[in-house]
Amino acid sequence: MKSGGAKPVLMAVVLLAAAGLGWLTFDRLQGRTGSGGGARGLQPVPVEVAPIRQEPIAQRRMFSGELEALAEFVVAPKVAGRVERVLVNIADTVRRDQVVAELDNGEYVQAVAQARADLEVARANLSEARSSLETADREFERTASLLKRGIASDSEFDAASQERMVKKAQLTVAEAQVAKANAALQAANIRLGYTQVTANWTGGDNGRTVAERYVDEGQTVAANAPLLLIVDMDPIVGVVYVTERDYARLEPGQKVTLTTDAYPEETFTGRIDRIAPVFRKTTRQARIEMRVDNPQYRLKPGMFIRASVVLTRLADATIVPEQALTRRNDCYGVFIVNEDGHSVAWREVGVGIHEGSRVQITGEGLTGRVVTLGQQLVDDGSPITIPAETRDKDDGEADN
Numbered sequence: 001m002k003s004g005g006a007k008p009v010l011m012a013v014v015l016l017a018a019a020g021l022g023w024l025t026f027d028r029l030q031g032r033t034g035s036g037g038g039a040r041g042l043q044p045v046p047v048e049v050a051p052i053r054q055e056p057i058a059q060r061r062m063f064s065g066e067l068e069a070l071a072e073f074v075v076a077p078k079v080a081g082r083v084e085r086v087l088v089n090i091a092d093t094v095r096r097d098q099v100v101a102e103l104d105n106g107e108y109v110q111a112v113a114q115a116r117a118d119l120e121v122a123r124a125n126l127s128e129a130r131s132s133l134e135t136a137d138r139e140f141e142r143t144a145s146l147l148k149r150g151i152a153s154d155s156e157f158d159a160a161s162q163e164r165m166v167k168k169a170q171l172t173v174a175e176a177q178v179a180k181a182n183a184a185l186q187a188a189n190i191r192l193g194y195t196q197v198t199a200n201w202t203g204g205d206n207g208r209t210v211a212e213r214y215v216d217e218g219q220t221v222a223a224n225a226p227l228l229l230i231v232d233m234d235p236i237v238g239v240v241y242v243t244e245r246d247y248a249r250l251e252p253g254q255k256v257t258l259t260t261d262a263y264p265e266e267t268f269t270g271r272i273d274r275i276a277p278v279f280r281k282t283t284r285q286a287r288i289e290m291r292v293d294n295p296q297y298r299l300k301p302g303m304f305i306r307a308s309v310v311l312t313r314l315a316d317a318t319i320v321p322e323q324a325l326t327r328r329n330d331c332y333g334v335f336i337v338n339e340d341g342h343s344v345a346w347r348e349v350g351v352g353i354h355e356g357s358r359v360q361i362t363g364e365g366l367t368g369r370v371v372t373l374g375q376q377l378v379d380d381g382s383p384i385t386i387p388a389e390t391r392d393k394d395d396g397e398a399d400n
């Protein structure tokens with residue numbers, strides 16, 4: 001009896017539980033239908049909004065590159081020798097034609113002494129040749145006089161004339177030997193001067209900086225072996241490489257803004273100076289050179305840079321936050337808050353310049369405010385609520 005009476009009670013409990021679960025499921029389905037389909041209008045969607053603005057905007061492009069010296073000059077001796085002194089070091093400033101190194105000059109001093117002695121010998125030979133010519137001239141004149149008087153014969157006159165010509169030739173040779181010895185002395189002095197190695201670059205400023213030092217005292221170097229690298233760092237050159245997409249929008253004179261890892265909080269300004277007329281075949285990029293003033297030498301060759309260039313600038317454009325853009329049916333658009341402030345309207349737009357978190361849009365009826373958060377929950381005409389405005393309204397009623 002007891003077990004037979006418990007079964008109806010248990011069945012009743014199961015039926016009541018099933019009915020409750022069914023009602024709960026129906027209620028949830030009703031709520032889900034109201035939030036998705038035609039009943040969406042019954043439940044306003046909370047969204048965030050931002051104003052549509054009319055203001056300037058610029059299209060910027062960021063390029064990565066490095067700094068290079070405006071000019072480089074390698075100091076090298078014109079003669080071989082042992083390095084006795086290097087008078088400058090890395091980071092020193094040098095002036096044009098300043099002596100920066102000295103080579104052992106003993107051999108070249110001896111060469112100058114030898115050349116000077118050869119010149120003295122040549123001059124002595126020249127003096128002897130002149131004296132001999134003077135003697136020959138007097139003998140020729142005496143013989144000519146005797147020939148007129150019939151005392152000297154024609155053969156004696158011919159011999160005196162021949163001797164005179166020989167002495168003239170010897171004088172010419174002696175003069176040439178003096179010239180040759182003098183040239184040899186000058187060449188020896190020049191080679192001796194080459195042991196004083198100077199920084200004699202041409203063009204640019206009179207002051208430059210030592211970037212690298214390749215030798216130390218005591219080393220023996222060959223002629224034209226590099227001793228120092230001297231660079232011109234003011235102005236300095238920024239180099240970037242651009243693709244075809246950006247190449248056509250760049251031109252000499254455009255302003256650029258540079259940043260470096262060395263000075264992350266600072267920006268440096270410059271301008272585009274040169275644009276390469278050809279592209280590299282391997283990368284399909286063209287070299288762009290930017291000129292940047294560097295009076296304090298803070299920027300160094302080899303530094304990594306990021307260069308920002310304004311490609312396009314609009315003085316008056318329709319601007320919205322980038323997060324307001326929505327893509328529906330392969331088209332870009334925005335949801336604009338209607339005048340009642342409680343619903344939205346869909347507007348297809350054209351997308352223009354991006355600058356940071358702002359974007360330029362074009363289209364019709366683009367005034368007021370746009371939805372920036374919650375677009376995925378609304379459609380054209382959907383009701384909305386703006387939580388911030390709701391809180392402000394509730395606070396005002398509470399104060400009253």
